[in-house]
Amino acid sequence: MDFLEISAISAGKDQTLALLTSGEVLGWGGAGSGRLVPPFKDICGAFKESDPRPVYVSAPSLYSHISAGYGVSLGISDQKPFAWGFSQTGMGGHEPISEAPSALAQVASASKIAAGQCLFGLIDEVGGLHTWGLNVDGALGRKTGQINASPAPISGIPPMQDVFIGDCFMLALSDDQKVYAWGSNSSGQLGLGHLKSISNPELVELSPNIKRLAVGSTHVLALTEDGEVYGWGSNHFNQSGDTTSSFINRPRKIGFSEAIAEISAGMHYSLALASSGKVYAWGWNGMGQLGLGDHQTRSRPVAIPDLSGIRAIAAGEMHAVALGKSHLFGWGSNASNQIGKADLCQMSPNPFLDIRSRARSRL
Amino acid sequence: MTDGSGPEDSRRQFLGLGLRVVSGLAVSVAFNACDRNDEADHGDIPTQTFVQPTMLESKDGLLDIDLTASYLDTKLSGFDPSKKHAVSLRAYGYNTKGPEVFGPTLVVKGGDQLRIKLTNNLPFNPPAAPNDPLLYMKPNTTNLHTHGLHVFPGIYNNSKSREYGDYVVDSNSGGVVPRGDSRQYVYNLPANHPAGPFYYHPQFHGSSALQAASLMQGAILVRGPVDDLPEMARARELIFLFQAPYFAHDGFSSVYGVNAGSLEQFDQIGNHSTGHGVKNNGKDYLDAQPVLINGVRQPTIVMRSGEVQRWRFINTQIFNRLNLNLDSHILHQFTQDGWGTATYQEFPDARQNGGEGLVLSAGNRSSVIIKAGKPGTYLLRTLPVKIADGLEKVLLPGDVLAKLVVVDDRKFIAQTIPDTPLPVSDFLKPISDQELAGSGGRKRIIVLNITGNTESINLQDSQSYWEKLVATAGSLASDTERFVRRKLTQADHEITPTSEKNVTNATYVKPAALSNDNYNLQLSNSIIQYVPQNSVEEWTIFNCNSICRPFHIHVNPMYVTKVNGTSISPYWCDTVTLPGGGTPEMPTSVTFRMRFDDFSGPYIMHSQMLQDSDLGMVSRVSILPTQGGFKTAG
Ligand SMILES: [Cu+2]
Numbered sequence: 001m002d003f004l005e006i007s008a009i010s011a012g013k014d015q016t017l018a019l020l021t022s023g024e025v026l027g028w029g030g031a032g033s034g035r036l037v038p039p040f041k042d043i044c045g046a047f048k049e050s051d052p053r054p055v056y057v058s059a060p061s062l063y064s065h066i067s068a069g070y071g072v073s074l075g076i077s078d079q080k081p082f083a084w085g086f087s088q089t090g091m092g093g094h095e096p097i098s099e100a101p102s103a104l105a106q107v108a109s110a111s112k113i114a115a116g117q118c119l120f121g122l123i124d125e126v127g128g129l130h131t132w133g134l135n136v137d138g139a140l141g142r143k144t145g146q147i148n149a150s151p152a153p154i155s156g157i158p159p160m161q162d163v164f165i166g167d168c169f170m171l172a173l174s175d176d177q178k179v180y181a182w183g184s185n186s187s188g189q190l191g192l193g194h195l196k197s198i199s200n201p202e203l204v205e206l207s208p209n210i211k212r213l214a215v216g217s218t219h220v221l222a223l224t225e226d227g228e229v230y231g232w233g234s235n236h237f238n239q240s241g242d243t244t245s246s247f248i249n250r251p252r253k254i255g256f257s258e259a260i261a262e263i264s265a266g267m268h269y270s271l272a273l274a275s276s277g278k279v280y281a282w283g284w285n286g287m288g289q290l291g292l293g294d295h296q297t298r299s300r301p302v303a304i305p306d307l308s309g310i311r312a313i314a315a316g317e318m319h320a321v322a323l324g325k326s327h328l329f330g331w332g333s334n335a336s337n338q339i340g341k342a343d344l345c346q347m348s349p350n351p352f353l354d355i356r357s358r359a360r361s362r363l
Numbered sequence: 364m365t366d367g368s369g370p371e372d373s374r375r376q377f378l379g380l381g382l383r384v385v386s387g388l389a390v391s392v393a394f395n396a397c398d399r400n401d402e403a404d405h406g407d408i409p410t411q412t413f414v415q416p417t418m419l420e421s422k423d424g425l426l427d428i429d430l431t432a433s434y435l436d437t438k439l440s441g442f443d444p445s446k447k448h449a450v451s452l453r454a455y456g457y458n459t460k461g462p463e464v465f466g467p468t469l470v471v472k473g474g475d476q477l478r479i480k481l482t483n484n485l486p487f488n489p490p491a492a493p494n495d496p497l498l499y500m501k502p503n504t505t506n507l508h509t510h511g512l513h514v515f516p517g518i519y520n521n522s523k524s525r526e527y528g529d530y531v532v533d534s535n536s537g538g539v540v541p542r543g544d545s546r547q548y549v550y551n552l553p554a555n556h557p558a559g560p561f562y563y564h565p566q567f568h569g570s571s572a573l574q575a576a577s578l579m580q581g582a583i584l585v586r587g588p589v590d591d592l593p594e595m596a597r598a599r600e601l602i603f604l605f606q607a608p609y610f611a612h613d614g615f616s617s618v619y620g621v622n623a624g625s626l627e628q629f630d631q632i633g634n635h636s637t638g639h640g641v642k643n644n645g646k647d648y649l650d651a652q653p654v655l656i657n658g659v660r661q662p663t664i665v666m667r668s669g670e671v672q673r674w675r676f677i678n679t680q681i682f683n684r685l686n687l688n689l690d691s692h693i694l695h696q697f698t699q700d701g702w703g704t705a706t707y708q709e710f711p712d713a714r715q716n717g718g719e720g721l722v723l724s725a726g727n728r729s730s731v732i733i734k735a736g737k738p739g740t741y742l743l744r745t746l747p748v749k750i751a752d753g754l755e756k757v758l759l760p761g762d763v764l765a766k767l768v769v770v771d772d773r774k775f776i777a778q779t780i781p782d783t784p785l786p787v788s789d790f791l792k793p794i795s796d797q798e799l800a801g802s803g804g805r806k807r808i809i810v811l812n813i814t815g816n817t818e819s820i821n822l823q824d825s826q827s828y829w830e831k832l833v834a835t836a837g838s839l840a841s842d843t844e845r846f847v848r849r850k851l852t853q854a855d856h857e858i859t860p861t862s863e864k865n866v867t868n869a870t871y872v873k874p875a876a877l878s879n880d881n882y883n884l885q886l887s888n889s890i891i892q893y894v895p896q897n898s899v900e901e902w903t904i905f906n907c908n909s910i911c912r913p914f915h916i917h918v919n920p921m922y923v924t925k926v927n928g929t930s931i932s933p934y935w936c937d938t939v940t941l942p943g944g945g946t947p948e949m950p951t952s953v954t955f956r957m958r959f960d961d962f963s964g965p966y967i968m969h970s971q972m973l974q975d976s977d978l979g980m981v982s983r984v985s986i987l988p989t990q991g992g993f994k995t996a997g
Pocket residue numbers: 508509510511915916917
């Protein structure tokens with residue numbers, strides 16, 4: 001028996017990526033999925049003509065990491081960063097990219113990579129943090145000669161293990177499990193107790209050791225080593241898990257009845273995967289992205305019924321995917337077919353890829 | 364004013380208008396003005412040749428009109444006001460009236476319903492040749508856009524017959540098709556809709572430039588408390604539709620393969636050499652299309668010394684800017700676009716002082732109060748103005764737009780300019796950091812880019828900057844489509860898995876690198892901005908090219924806070940000019956905040972240089988109701 005083995009999933013603005021253990025990448029949806037999107041015959045049309053079937057991102061080699069951003073996706077192949085998708089600005093104003101991955105020659109090595117909205121970051125082999133893209137509100141965390149900057153490292157910060165990107169802001173997790181934040185702070189998403197933009201990384205006051213971060217559009221989740229979750233930033237749909245204010249500018253704990261293993265955040269909504277394999281959702285639900293069968297905002301984490309044995313979750317802008325034992329599930333917006341064959345507004349988890357299916361031989 | 368109407372007809376129309384304007388107002392100063400104009404017949408006062416469209420006013424909260432699109436055969440001036448050329452251009456008629464050089468002026472108030480039934484009487488679309496940039500364009504398919512109005516953008520589903528809001532996201536197979544198709548538009552203005560000038564024009568994707576660059580435009584005036592101020596009500600109101608219809612000169616028509624006096628090819632609006640243009644006076648100047656005001660080249664306006672008038676400026680041009688300046692007078696601006704301000708921004712005569720007048724890019728409007736000074740003749744001009752900067756500095760030459768003759772009248776009691784603060788709608792309250800923080804606070808980035816143009820265009824070359832840009836752009840539309848078709852076909856034949864493992868129903872698409880040549884303008888379907896209703900957000904628009912590009916967004920106005928990342932004194936507008944001189948490495952930018960309160964539904968943002976928009980510099984905004992779903996209906 002030949003099974004599809006998926007090692008990682010990533011959800012961006014309009015695309016979903018699945019990384020196979022073979023190193024190949026499958027893509028669904030719009031720009032950044034690896035699919036050539038037809039142009040502008042219809043006025044800035046939704047991708048009505050697009051195909052619910054996945055495509056393979058064409059591979060110069062095989063990938064170890066993926067990150068789906070806004071129209072652009074990034075991958076690491078043989079320790080080298082690659083980009084594909086649709087970018088109006090290119091990388092640093094040069095190298096306009098296409099759905100065929102191209103290497104980012106300016107960076108020698110990469111171990112972690114993150115794609116945002118015209119904003120990108122990666123961690124190199126020795127924990128150096130490199131950023132590039134449009135420097136709005138100090139989002140690149142460093143001085144740049146160009147507004148649309150090419151990759152370069154941020155100096156004067158401790159070695160980092162991972163980087164996370166929201167709307168014109170970034171967070172990084174240091175090797176010693178501390179959180180650093182910089183860039184736009186419109187809803188207090190830097191967690192620094194104010195609303196001012198910061199153009200150099202600053203330490204966020206958060207005493208427990210942090211294992212993972214998840215960044216939505218303007219809110220942040222942090223997962224501790226003990227399986228606890230903190231939230232801060234925009235909270236007008238209670239996406240940061242608090243019910244008292246419309247934004248929170250310092251980390252605040254979110255209550256769960258069990259230990260959490262993984263977190264993910266999209267536009268004004270949040271997901272948490274418990275060690276038990278259950279998935280919790282809360283925040284904005286306009287596209288059904290909470291997977292709870294309706295459009296009601298949830299102010300507290302609610303377990304998604306009939307979804308168990310989940311191994312990984314990924315929240316895109318308005319769609320979510322989860323890796324189960326035998327299926328890839330998707331819910332939320334399907335405007336670009338980013339969750340395969342599903343409703344336009346898929347309100348509950350829908351299995352869109354059977355990973356048990358026996359792989360066919362060559363066509 | 365249509366073909367053959369002489370000064371007599373113009374004057375009569377103007378007088379009629381004067382009467383209409385004062386109906387319902389307390390003091391009929393305008394009526395006195397008519398008396399004064401009659402004296403012109405006795406030879407001591409020059410004749411006013413300024414004409415303006417008929418005003419249709421709402422009654423009991425409703426204005427309901429029929430609007431028709433058809434060809435108008437008339438005569439228009441080019442650069443030389445004394446010469447007239449036969450033209451055959453697309454234009455609007457209303458109710459039982461045939462087409463005119465302008466649509467009627469629609470006058471409404473906050474809380475009113477404006478109903479426009481648009482009927483398309485244009486002929487069938489011409490067949491598209493394979494290499495024709497019009498391949499995907501349908502020059503005779505149309506629709507209607509109410510530029511700047513804060514109204515519902517979707518399709519209403521609460522009526523038996525389909526009714527449309529400010530709906531412009533028609534598919535290429537949709538729109539209001541030629542030969543008799545019609546569409547009922549319904550615009551419900553919120554009670555607190557700000558008072559100011561707006562306008563309507565077609566926005567059918569692919570054809571908007573061609574149609575708006577003919578004669579398809581008309582003014583919308585939203586009235587409010589500011590208009591009820593006694594001094595304001597007493598000040599006679601003139602509507603200036605600045606139009607620059609493109610039509611081929613006899614000597615140039617063969618270049619485009621069209622008849623003289625017509626506008627049928629996309630290349631024509633991409634090229635200023637129609638043969639009627641304002642000639643450049645230096646190598647860094649662009650030939651400009653001559654500007655008409657309400658169809659008339661350089662009309663004469665007559666005022667009495669001490670008289671106060673309010674002028675509504677509407678730049679309906681699809682590319683060029685205006686840098687308005689009135690000799691020896693101050694323009695007191697009280698709306699920027701259609702958005703009122705509590706105080707006046709003053710624009711004194713700038714000829715001796717930097718030459719920076721009241722700049723209106725394509726799509727911009729302004730309301731000003733002016734008080735006529737000493738008797739004499741003064742010119743309303745557009746001073747030379749930058750239209751591209753940086754690697755290509757390009758100026759539009761100056762031009763005379765109208766003549767103001769101020770006459771002495773000892774019987775006339777001087778009017779006064781209304782005192783400030785002027786009443787402003789609470790709709791225009793500033794957007795604070797706290798409001799942004801508590802309403803999602805999203806920061807979005809929108810990029811306008813013609814990739815490659817700044818490297819490849821050189822003013823010293825034989826072709827002009829614009830010619831080259833358009834040569835590139837002109838071939839783009841068809842090339843892109845052919846390119847994509849070719850690639851898709853190729854993809855179908857190249858389903859060659861490199862993996863042993865194939866996924867059920869998975870296809871292998873081998874995407875090709877996008878070539879610079881084929882993708883010089885961005886794809887319009889790149890990224891749709893989905894915004895939950897009731898959000899407040901801050902967007903930054905980047906301009907990667909030399910051109911001072913006017914960025915326009917429908918439905919919700921912008922509260923501009925930064926230019927090139929630096930804070931400015933904030934203001935409201937719906938069309939904002941991005942600084943020129945941008946490059947992909949160092950793009951210029953404008954940052955603004957928006958509230959997405961009143962409406963959900965799909966609409967667009969685009970370059971108001973409509974040639975760009977038709978070629979793809981346009982993208983969709985979709986406001987999602989918080990209660991769920993992708994609703995276009997209200
Ligand atoms: Cu508009």
